[in-house]
Amino acid sequence: ETGVTQSPTHLIKTRGQQVTLRCSSQSGHNTVSWYQQALGQGPQFIFQYYREEENGRGNFPPRFSGLQFPNYSSELNVNALELDDSALYLCASRGSFDEQYFGPGTRLTVT
């Protein structure tokens, strides 16, 4: 059984640009969530996808958007990047008993 994978590992963008982060969920897991972890903080819930539909969203503006594909992989898109968007972005897939398994994350730096 493969784990959650994310790409890229890290990237640097300029304020105002757009970015797409990718996630492949653990085999057989159909619920994917995205989290943002700022330095010194716990992960903050961005949104969740179940069967290609968004079914939960945290306190993030609409410029944070996502997609889930039929194979349950997922994308996080962020438009009009701001300096405060610099963080570790984590993808998680839900297991059989509501536990969530996280990928290694993508480190985004906005300059």
Next chain:
Amino acid sequence: DQQVKQNSPSLSVQEGRISILNCDYTNSMFDYFLWYKKYPAEGPTFLISISSIKDKNEDGRFTVFLNKSAKHLSLHIVPSQPGDSAVYFCAASAASGGSNYKLTFGKGTLLTVNP
């Protein structure tokens, strides 16, 4: 408003002794609680969880205790090993009967186990 609180930013223990990490929550709708361990440059690793219908769950060296009336849970690691040194996050969800598995995390506690 921080709904999950880990009031100790750090904890240091000797190898072989017990590590006790604490977590408090304010949202009475939370009914499922989890502990994660995180090493630098890695994603959080799931350790152990507990449902609100239980007050204790054990898995090897890790035991989680839940006190619903106090809205408090704790993670016990016995015996502690140097490889346990990491940041530990407490998380909670209110998923019962629904399909939204949003996790609310605390800020984490850095555990250092000294040889």
